[in-house]
Amino acid sequence: MRLLRYTIYRLVQSIPVLIGITLITFILANLAPGDPVQLMLHGQEVDEDLVRTVEERYGLDQPLHERYLNYMAGLVQGDFGHSIHRDRPVRDLMLDRIGPTLLLVLSAYVFAIVTSIPLGILAAKRRNEPADHISRIVALFGVSTPSFWIGIMLIVIFSVTLGVLPSSGLVYPWRTPADTSFFGYLAHFYDVLRHLLLPMIALGTLQMATLMRVERTQMINSLQGEYVKLARAYGVPERRVLRKHAFKPAQLPIITIIGLNLSTALGGAVLIEYVFNINGMGRLLIEAIQELDYQLIMGITIVIGFIFVIGVIITDISYAYIDPRVTYGEEE
Amino acid sequence: MSIESQSEVGDGSGGGTENQYGWRYTISKVLEDTTARWGLYVVCVVLFISAYTAIDSNLSVITFGRVSDFTFAEALPLLEDPERIPPPGETDGNQPPVFHADGSITHPLGTDPDGRDYLSRIVYGAQVSVSVGIFSTLIGLLGGTIIGAVAGYYGGIVDDILMRSVEIVYAIPPLVLIIVFTVLISGGSPDIQFAIVGVGIAFIPVFARIIRSEVLSVREMDYIEAARASGVKDYNIILRHIIPNSFAPVMVYATLQIGVTILIVAGLSFLGYGAQPPTPDWGEMLRVSHGHMLSNIWLSIWPGLAILITIMGFNLLGDGIQDALDPQIDD
Numbered sequence: 001m002r003l004l005r006y007t008i009y010r011l012v013q014s015i016p017v018l019i020g021i022t023l024i025t026f027i028l029a030n031l032a033p034g035d036p037v038q039l040m041l042h043g044q045e046v047d048e049d050l051v052r053t054v055e056e057r058y059g060l061d062q063p064l065h066e067r068y069l070n071y072m073a074g075l076v077q078g079d080f081g082h083s084i085h086r087d088r089p090v091r092d093l094m095l096d097r098i099g100p101t102l103l104l105v106l107s108a109y110v111f112a113i114v115t116s117i118p119l120g121i122l123a124a125k126r127r128n129e130p131a132d133h134i135s136r137i138v139a140l141f142g143v144s145t146p147s148f149w150i151g152i153m154l155i156v157i158f159s160v161t162l163g164v165l166p167s168s169g170l171v172y173p174w175r176t177p178a179d180t181s182f183f184g185y186l187a188h189f190y191d192v193l194r195h196l197l198l199p200m201i202a203l204g205t206l207q208m209a210t211l212m213r214v215e216r217t218q219m220i221n222s223l224q225g226e227y228v229k230l231a232r233a234y235g236v237p238e239r240r241v242l243r244k245h246a247f248k249p250a251q252l253p254i255i256t257i258i259g260l261n262l263s264t265a266l267g268g269a270v271l272i273e274y275v276f277n278i279n280g281m282g283r284l285l286i287e288a289i290q291e292l293d294y295q296l297i298m299g300i301t302i303v304i305g306f307i308f309v310i311g312v313i314i315t316d317i318s319y320a321y322i323d324p325r326v327t328y329g330e331e332e
Numbered sequence: 333m334s335i336e337s338q339s340e341v342g343d344g345s346g347g348g349t350e351n352q353y354g355w356r357y358t359i360s361k362v363l364e365d366t367t368a369r370w371g372l373y374v375v376c377v378v379l380f381i382s383a384y385t386a387i388d389s390n391l392s393v394i395t396f397g398r399v400s401d402f403t404f405a406e407a408l409p410l411l412e413d414p415e416r417i418p419p420p421g422e423t424d425g426n427q428p429p430v431f432h433a434d435g436s437i438t439h440p441l442g443t444d445p446d447g448r449d450y451l452s453r454i455v456y457g458a459q460v461s462v463s464v465g466i467f468s469t470l471i472g473l474l475g476g477t478i479i480g481a482v483a484g485y486y487g488g489i490v491d492d493i494l495m496r497s498v499e500i501v502y503a504i505p506p507l508v509l510i511i512v513f514t515v516l517i518s519g520g521s522p523d524i525q526f527a528i529v530g531v532g533i534a535f536i537p538v539f540a541r542i543i544r545s546e547v548l549s550v551r552e553m554d555y556i557e558a559a560r561a562s563g564v565k566d567y568n569i570i571l572r573h574i575i576p577n578s579f580a581p582v583m584v585y586a587t588l589q590i591g592v593t594i595l596i597v598a599g600l601s602f603l604g605y606g607a608q609p610p611t612p613d614w615g616e617m618l619r620v621s622h623g624h625m626l627s628n629i630w631l632s633i634w635p636g637l638a639i640l641i642t643i644m645g646f647n648l649l650g651d652g653i654q655d656a657l658d659p660q661i662d663d
Binding site for chain 2: 016017020021023024025028029031032140141143144145146147148149152153155156160262263264266267268270271274275285286289292297300301304305308309
């Protein structure tokens with residue numbers, strides 16, 4: 001009941017932000033110089049009437065605020081408009097591409113979480129010992145290296161020099177393999193992992209570095225907590241203190257950071273998709289920009305913004321689920 | 333969390349002389365920290381290089397159109413004009429670096445596919461990165477300070493409207509927002525100045541948030557009350573009392589932010605929406621060398637290392653300042 005109320009509260013609270021995202025994107029797209037119809041014509045001379053017909057067809061003859069309201073009306077029904085350049089609904093174009101991006105971002109997170117939490121705990125436990133210094137250096141490199149450059153270097157090492165991992169594309173786990181036997185699926189799964197490994201590491205390194213530093217600080221604070229002192233005084237073994245008493249309270253800030261970092265991860269996905277030739281939303285955005293396809297640019301920006309907002313809401317809710325002290329924000 | 337504790341340091345000092353002491357104390361604490369000192373060295377070297385190359389490339393302008401006989405590049409004979417593409421036959425393209433069997437000392441890092449000296453391009457590339465980092469951070473700082481201070485000082489509906497609209501900008505991932513902004517504002521022909529403005533605007537929200545939370549505590553101080561009672565105008569209160577007293581934590585953030593902006597603009601240039609050829613820029617160089625990855629891998633390594641070292645310098649320095657200002661972290 002408490003969680004349900006909190007969920008509804010967060011969803012309602014996010015509506016103005018979601019509307020704001022569409023507004024900003026719409027203004028940006030319409031601020032851009034260049035008339036869409038002229039862009040379509042590639043500078044050819046045509047009949048005035050034809051231009052007017054096309055403008056009417058896409059609603060370009062209406063004033064800006066009416067166009068925005070029309071766009072919003074479509075958006076509510078899941079209609080992102082029509083890509084003039086590709087002559088396909090924007091929604092269909094995005095549906096084709098959203099899977100790889102989500103797969104990439106989620107796997108990068110899995111990589112980041114699986115590596116950062118043990119390393120962060122180790123650094124906290126062995127504070128100011130060599131293990132701690134090494135983890136600090138790794139974190140420093142992680143936050144200072146451009147993700148796309150890590151990607152390029154990984155390709156050079158593992159694809160070009162060693163030739164053990166593919167350098168481009170993804171194999172999608174949701175596609176049925178040609179061989180539908182058990183071993184066929186196993187081989188398919190192996191193929192998925194092989195293709196995912198390098199882009200996952202390239203995108204996940206920054207997340208790993210930031211999470212590791214937060215985990216370390218949190219664990220250090222947690223290990224100095226009264227409850228840990230009490231547990232130690234009772235003679236609870238040190239391993240158990242670490243795993244049972246110190247670990248859980250330290251994880252709460254991590255959840256928030258994960259949600260907020262989704263912003264950098266989604267942005268980074270654009271670069272990683274470009275480096276690894278992955279047909280995701282990021283590449284679609286770059287293609288749309290090259291084609292100056294405003295409808296498509298708008299659609300992608302809005303969807304990426306929405307994914308981020310929803311991601312933050314999900315992390316907030318899981319935070320509230322884990323920490324019963326979280327209120328509905330009414331005291332704020 | 334840490335910001336609040338920094339504010340205690342910042343406005344606890346109160347008077348002008350004590351504040352000065354505070355800054356001096358901070359600087360000496362930063363210099364005590366070995367890693368922060370190294371960060372400072374790196375930042376100083378990068379700043380020096382970019383100032384040097386900026387003066388060098390503008391020298392002919394300074395001497396009123398006369399082609400000057402002396403350039404700094406002559407004083408440092410290894411450097412060449414980073415933008416001039418040598419005519420065919422003069423220099424080979426794609427030369428390996430000096431420690432390679434086919435390398436030569438005239439081009440210590442080799443040459444790019446057009447035959448330009450790569451060391452010169454890397455060195456001149458510092459200019460672009462540093463100006464991007466500093467100018468876009470300044471734009472974010474200025475916009476964020478104004479919005480955050482006004483929102484925090486007036487509160488109520490002004491606060492709500494300003495902070496909500498700022499949060500909306502924050503909700504679009506920066507890189508995506510910056511790409512879209514840069515390309516659309518420039519009408520499809522992006523360049524570095526659009527990128528700088530785009531990055532600056534995208535980072536207004538974070539600065540606004542930090543300033544606002546500081547202002548909320550400064551606003552309650554007695555001296556603000558005193559200023560208001562003696563009839564000082566609102567904008568004077570904000571400009572002379574509120575902003576100077578809530579600035580310290582933002583400065584820490586700004587130092588760290590310079591690294592982030594350099595990182596983002598490198599990505600932007602890598603995609604082709606930042607600096608345009610023939611400008612020597614690390615991100616742009618990585619974009620070009622991406623196509624020559626198989627024939628000459630060194631071209632992809634040097635600019636990446638340059639970005640890595642620069643950002644690391646800013647990060648170490650920023651961390652050092654943060655530690656010096658925040659006594660709670662005792663590492």
